[in-house]
Amino acid sequence: MTFDEILNISPYSLGRAKKEKLLTERLAELTRHHRANCPEYEAMLKSISFDESKISDYSELPFLPVRLFKELELRSAAKEDIVKTMTSSGTTGQAVSRIYLDRVTSSNQQKTLVKIVSSFTGSSRMPMLIIDCPSVIKNRAMFSARGAGILGFSMFGSDRQYALNDDMQLDIETVEKFLEKHSGERILLFGFTFMIWQHFYRELVKLRDTMGKTFDLSNGILIHGGGWKKLVSEAVSQERFKECLTDVCGLHDVHDYYGMVEQTGSIYMQCECGHLHASVFSDVIIRDPYDFSVLPQGEKGIIQVVSTIPESYPGHSLLTEDEGILLGEDDCPCGRLGKYFMVAGRLQNAEIRGCSDTYAAKF
Amino acid sequence: MQQNFDTEALRSVTYLVGDEETLANMPAVPAKVPFEDGILEFLNEVSKCLMKDPRSRTYSDVVTLAFWLRKASTLKLRERFEAHDGNRRFGRGVIFHIAPSNVPVNFAYSLAVGLLTGNANIVRVPSKTFPQVDIIADSISHAFETMSNMRAYIALIRYERNKSINDVLSGMADTRVVWGGDATISELRKSELPPRSTEITFADRFSIAVIDSDTYLSSDNKAGAAQSFYNDTYLTDQNACTSPRLVVWVGQNREEAKKQFWNELNKIVERKYTFQLIQGVNKLTSSYIAAVKIPGATTEEHKDNLLVRVNIPTITDDLMDLKDNSGYFFEYDCDDILTLRPLCNDKRCQTVALLGDLAILQPLLDSAPKGIDRIVPIGKTMDFDLLWDGYDLAESLTRVVVTG
Numbered sequence: 001m002t003f004d005e006i007l008n009i010s011p012y013s014l015g016r017a018k019k020e021k022l023l024t025e026r027l028a029e030l031t032r033h034h035r036a037n038c039p040e041y042e043a044m045l046k047s048i049s050f051d052e053s054k055i056s057d058y059s060e061l062p063f064l065p066v067r068l069f070k071e072l073e074l075r076s077a078a079k080e081d082i083v084k085t086m087t088s089s090g091t092t093g094q095a096v097s098r099i100y101l102d103r104v105t106s107s108n109q110q111k112t113l114v115k116i117v118s119s120f121t122g123s124s125r126m127p128m129l130i131i132d133c134p135s136v137i138k139n140r141a142m143f144s145a146r147g148a149g150i151l152g153f154s155m156f157g158s159d160r161q162y163a164l165n166d167d168m169q170l171d172i173e174t175v176e177k178f179l180e181k182h183s184g185e186r187i188l189l190f191g192f193t194f195m196i197w198q199h200f201y202r203e204l205v206k207l208r209d210t211m212g213k214t215f216d217l218s219n220g221i222l223i224h225g226g227g228w229k230k231l232v233s234e235a236v237s238q239e240r241f242k243e244c245l246t247d248v249c250g251l252h253d254v255h256d257y258y259g260m261v262e263q264t265g266s267i268y269m270q271c272e273c274g275h276l277h278a279s280v281f282s283d284v285i286i287r288d289p290y291d292f293s294v295l296p297q298g299e300k301g302i303i304q305v306v307s308t309i310p311e312s313y314p315g316h317s318l319l320t321e322d323e324g325i326l327l328g329e330d331d332c333p334c335g336r337l338g339k340y341f342m343v344a345g346r347l348q349n350a351e352i353r354g355c356s357d358t359y360a361a362k363f
Numbered sequence: 364m365q366q367n368f369d370t371e372a373l374r375s376v377t378y379l380v381g382d383e384e385t386l387a388n389m390p391a392v393p394a395k396v397p398f399e400d401g402i403l404e405f406l407n408e409v410s411k412c413l414m415k416d417p418r419s420r421t422y423s424d425v426v427t428l429a430f431w432l433r434k435a436s437t438l439k440l441r442e443r444f445e446a447h448d449g450n451r452r453f454g455r456g457v458i459f460h461i462a463p464s465n466v467p468v469n470f471a472y473s474l475a476v477g478l479l480t481g482n483a484n485i486v487r488v489p490s491k492t493f494p495q496v497d498i499i500a501d502s503i504s505h506a507f508e509t510m511s512n513m514r515a516y517i518a519l520i521r522y523e524r525n526k527s528i529n530d531v532l533s534g535m536a537d538t539r540v541v542w543g544g545d546a547t548i549s550e551l552r553k554s555e556l557p558p559r560s561t562e563i564t565f566a567d568r569f570s571i572a573v574i575d576s577d578t579y580l581s582s583d584n585k586a587g588a589a590q591s592f593y594n595d596t597y598l599t600d601q602n603a604c605t606s607p608r609l610v611v612w613v614g615q616n617r618e619e620a621k622k623q624f625w626n627e628l629n630k631i632v633e634r635k636y637t638f639q640l641i642q643g644v645n646k647l648t649s650s651y652i653a654a655v656k657i658p659g660a661t662t663e664e665h666k667d668n669l670l671v672r673v674n675i676p677t678i679t680d681d682l683m684d685l686k687d688n689s690g691y692f693f694e695y696d697c698d699d700i701l702t703l704r705p706l707c708n709d710k711r712c713q714t715v716a717l718l719g720d721l722a723i724l725q726p727l728l729d730s731a732p733k734g735i736d737r738i739v740p741i742g743k744t745m746d747f748d749l750l751w752d753g754y755d756l757a758e759s760l761t762r763v764v765v766t767g
Contacts, residue, residue, distance in 0.1 A: 040655045047654030047661050047673075065648040072655060289640040291667035292647075302644065321644060347641040352688055354602030356544030356567050357464045 001026050003108050006308055011119050011279035012336035016329055019338060023283055024058040026308045027316055031061055034314035037076035041314040059285055059294055063304045063319040066262050069097040077102040077312035088145050088261045099262055102312035109265030109309055112281050113152050120255060120269055121156060121221055127182040128157020129175065129220075131191025131200045133164045145261040146192060149225060152264065153190045163191075163200060170203040172213075179215060186219050192226035193256070196245075197236060204248045218250030225257040225267070229346060238274065258343055262315050266307040268341075273333050275340035282307040284341055286326045287319070297326045300344055321347045372527040379488060379500040381518035386485060390535055392515045394454035395481035397761050398441040402478050405506060405513045407434040412502035422495050424468045431747065432475060440479065444749055444757035451764040454481025455561070456537035458760060461551060462486065463543040463565075466599070467493035472747045473540055474517065479749075480760035483516045485532055490523050529554040536560055538760055544604075563759055565604070565752050568713035569683045571706065572607035572741060573697075575719025576620030588718060589627035591742025595716055597636045598745070602688035604752070605714045605744040609682070609693040611703060613723055617696055625670065632669045632690065642689045643668030649687035656685055663694075680705040700727050707732040713752060716741045 006026065014022065031052045034041045041064075050062055068074065075082065081102040088097035101109070130150055137147040154160055161178045165171045179187075191200065207213040222245070231241065238256065245251045258276050259267035266282035278284055285294055286301040295301040303324040310316045323344040332340045368387045378385075395402060410432035419425045430436065446452055458477040462470030470488045477484040488496050500519055507514050522528050533539055533554040541551050544567045556562060572592070582588060596606045612621065650662045650673050659676040670690045675682065678695060683706070686693070697703065700723060706712060707727060712734025715724065718741045728735070736753040739746070749756045 043658075044651045044654045047650065048664075049661070064651065065644050067644075067648050068651055071648070071652055289643050289668070290638060292643060302640070319644060319647065321641065323640075347644065348639070350600075350639040350641050350645065350689065351465075352600045352602050353465050354599060354606075354688065355463050355466060355469075355542065355565065355604040356602075357547045 001029060003308060003311075006280060007108075007111055007115065009280045011116050011281070012277060012338055014280050015337050019280060019283070020057055022280065023306065023308065024055070027058045027061055027306055028052050028055060030308070030310065030316040033311065034076045034316070038074060038314045040072055040074055041076070058283075058306060058317075061306070061317050063306075063317045064314065065319045066097065066260070066321065069099060069262060069313075069315070070095040073098065073100075074313050074315075075100045076314055077105075082312065086145070086148055086261050086264065097262060099264070099315065100313045105310055105312040108311075110152065110155065112265035112279075112309055113267065114155060116267060116269060116279050116281070117153070117156055117223070120223075121188060125156060125158040126186050126188040126221075127159040127161075127178070128154065128188045128190065129161055129163050129178060130154070130157075131163045131189060131196045131224075133166045133168055134162045135166045146226070148261060148264060149192070149259075150190065153188075153223065157188055157190075164195075168195075168199050170199060170207075172207070175215065179217075184219070186221065187217065189217070189220050189222040189251070191222075191224055193224045193228060193241070194226065194230045196222075196224055197231055197234075197241065201244055201248060208248060215249045218252065220249075220251050221253040221255070222251055223255050223257060223269075225259055227346075228343075232345065260305070260318075260320065262318055263305055263307040263310065265309050271332060271334040271336060271340070275327055275332055275334070276342060277332065277334075277336050278339045278341070280338070281309065284324065284326070284339060286324055286341070289347070292319075295326070297328060300325050302347065303341075303343070323347060369527075369531045372531045375525065376520050376522045376528060379496070379519040379521060380503050381514065381520075385515065385518045386520070386535075388515060389457050389483045389485065389518065392457075392483040394456050394483075395516075397452055397454065397481045397757065398437070398445050398479055399481070401510075401512070402481070403434050403437045403441070405510050406432040406437055406475060406478065408506040408510055409499075409502050410434075412505040413498065416498055416502060418494065418498050422467075422498070425495050425498055428468050428471050428499070431472070437479065440749060440757075450766055452481075452761045453764070454483075455760055455762050456482060457535050458482045458484050458538050458540055459532045459536035460484060460486040460540045461542060461547060462488055463547070464489045464491055466542075466603070467495035468499065469542060470496070470519075471499050473542065474519075476749060476756050477540070477760060478513075478516060480757055482537075482760060485518045485520065485535070487532075488519055488521050490521055524550065526550075526553060538563065540760075541565065561759070563754055563756070566711070568604035568711050568752065569686060570605050570607050570714035570716065570744060571609040571611060571703075571712070572716040573611045573613060573700075573719065573723060574620070574624065574717075574741070575723060576612055576614035576617040578614065578719040579620045579624060580616055585623055585627050586631075588741060589624065589631050591740075592624075592628055592716075593631045593635065594742055595744040597632055597690060600689045601691065603745065606688070607692075607714075607716050607744070608686040608688075609695060609706070611695050611697045613697050613700065613719065621694070625672065629670050633667075636669060636690070638669060639689070646671040646687060646689070646691045649685065649691055653685050653693075657682070678702050678706050680709060682706060683709070683711065700724060701730065703727055704730055704732060707734045709734045713737070714739060714744050716744050 082100045084101040086099040242254045256270040257267045268276040283306050285304040288295050288301050303320045303322045306317045324341050326341045329339045330337045410429045413429035460473040474486045539562045541548050542565045548564045653660045653673050661674045663672040672692045672694050674694050710733050713736050715738045
């Protein structure tokens with residue numbers, strides 16, 4: 001099965017049985033491909049005596065912890081065919097993930113993102129306001145997760161403007177002009193959850209409260225991602241996030257998404273019911289941290305993500321360090337088929353006893 | 364000679380036992396004769412207070428400490444370590460101890476040794492709070508009530524990493540005792556010691572276990588062996604310098620021994636070990652890295668993430684760069700004990716926990732390896748002694764007046 005065949009399927013149109021068959025076939029194929037082309041991957045699978053011809057479905061495929069991409073150089077394509085290296089936005093001093101993309105994988109990421117996002121936004125491009133600063137995408141040789149996200153979503157925008165300047169200050173003039181120019185049109189807004197809260201929402205509140213200045217974004221659709229960790233520590237829930245945005249600028253069409261640099265493209269968009277959805281391009285499996293067995297609906301566990309895209313690096317089946325809960329499959333009131341789930345946060349670092357003091361986390 | 368005592372630099376220090384004055388006066392406190400009765404009595408008193416404290420019962424490490432401090436036990440140390448060569452010995456003066464941040468009671472052993480050898484002691488306890496630290500500090504304070512003459516010899520302090528405090532306290536030290544491994548040692552090395560002062564450093568180390576499968580199989584207490592090994596490993600998240608990271612199997616009937624040994628261990632781990640959710644992910648990561656870095660490494664199938672074993676076909680000198688903790692074991696089938704030499708010739712190699720006859724290790728010892736400080740029975744790796752990590756602490760913390 002080729003990836004192009006999957007691209008022809010509408011993103012949320014396959015029920016459980018059909019999707020399982022499709023994923024099992026494609027992912028087993030990718031497993032063989034990576035074994036043949038990535039010696040490190042082959043060594044890993046050999047160490048557990050894995051035989052992909054014996055599996056009955058894709059949940060039996062091995063999953064690589066995402067941290068391996070920080071520790072090892074994992075490529076299934078020749079070095080000279082790598083066109084982009086994506087890195088995770090690790091905090092200073094920490095190792096970063098390196099994801100190697102060739103032309104095919106990179107292009108399939110883009111195509112997949114288009115299929116998924118346009119099923120929410122419609123296929124025509126909209127004027128786009130990026131809630132970030134222009135400098136984040138300046139260095140194109142090294143793509144950070146933030147930069148990659150912005151570039152990826154930029155495809156959906158026509159007249160693209162950055163709402164923040166490089167000091168992360170709200171650029172009021174630009175935003176005003178932009179809204180004036182596109183008044184009455186549908187507008188796409190994109191950014192990272194915490195940036196939006198900190199540098200956009202808070203500023204809008206300030207402008208309203210101190211100067212009585214308000215912006216009308218009721219025509220907008222906001223897509224945001226990048227984790228809730230910082231907002232959870234400020235006790236801002238998803239509901240509150242949405243309510244606050246509606247309150248300050250009339251924005252009500254708000255979609256969170258779950259995704260990671262290790263599987264760019266096959267993101268999980270949040271539907272109108274607040275659920276994250278797996279498309280035909282990928283899936284989530286919730287695993288028990290204690291023994292990695294598959295957990296049933298409703299139980300919290302570690303999120304495994306599988307994606308049909310990665311060909312240039314062995315990242316088609318990954319174990320994240322996020323916890324999540326499967327909410328259901330094929331029966332979300334929004335009508336989309338496939339699994340839907342929620343992310344419950346990140347796994348805590350272990351507190352380990354021992355003689356040697358730990359000054360920084362090992363990874 | 365009274366040092367310049369920099370009160371300003373010590374402002375962020377908190378005192379669990381003693382106060383600023385104790386600290387300031389410490390260089391003037393007379394050293395004692397090692398193992399003198401008064402010291403043994405005092406430690407015995409601390410032991411009693413620990414035993415009496417109802418909180419102690421919850422902490423097996425505190426109970427073990429209390430036993431170690433009993434007079435019956437310290438008298439044995441006196442017997443073994445008191446020199447009888449006609450020369451006189453005294454404590455060196457002031458010992459500045461830096462305890463590891465994540466072992467709650469280690470500081471107390473370090474302090475006890477400092478006292479036994481006749482010294483005054485400044486002890487930096489872990490900056491992280493542990494109930495055990497408070498229990499021990501309270502017992503020391505209680506013991507002062509009957510033996511107040513010891514007050515001048517102990518200051519238990521706590522402070523966040525801070526070079527200027529390290530500077531002041533190092534400047535007072537006749538010997539500095541640094542636990543906490545390589546990183547802490549290099550931190551402390553930035554603070555100068557006076558010219559005549561000495562230093563004992565407990566660097567990053569690793570340990571291994573050697574099990575003779577035939578000895579194991581002939582034993583009728585397999586649950587006991589598993590419990591011993593549990594104490595050597597899981598009890599400190601298999602992350603103490605003494606915790607075996609590699610299990611070497613010798614003897615004939617290895618496969619049967621392995622089956623029984625790990626099965627027994629798993630039963631105890633299931634019952635006793637507090638599993639942290641991320642640990643399975645960590646071990647999976649480590650086992651895949653090992654698969655890439657060690658040709659031919661295979662991971663044993665495991666029913667849960669409590670116990671992960673990686674078989675390695677050959678011993679390489681960089682094996683320990685790939686070690687992990689919390690129940691992650693390299694396993695090696697050994698036909699020739701000398702194949703362990705690359706690992707044991709590493710200066711970081713500390714303890715060999717042995718189940719079997721010492722003769723097994725003889726050829727390895729005959730090769731005069733640069734590593735291995737101690738060979739102890741399985742279950743005894745954590746037993747603290749004055750011979751520790753390659754140092755004779757009784758010797759290192761005292762000075763000799765040659766009278767002969």
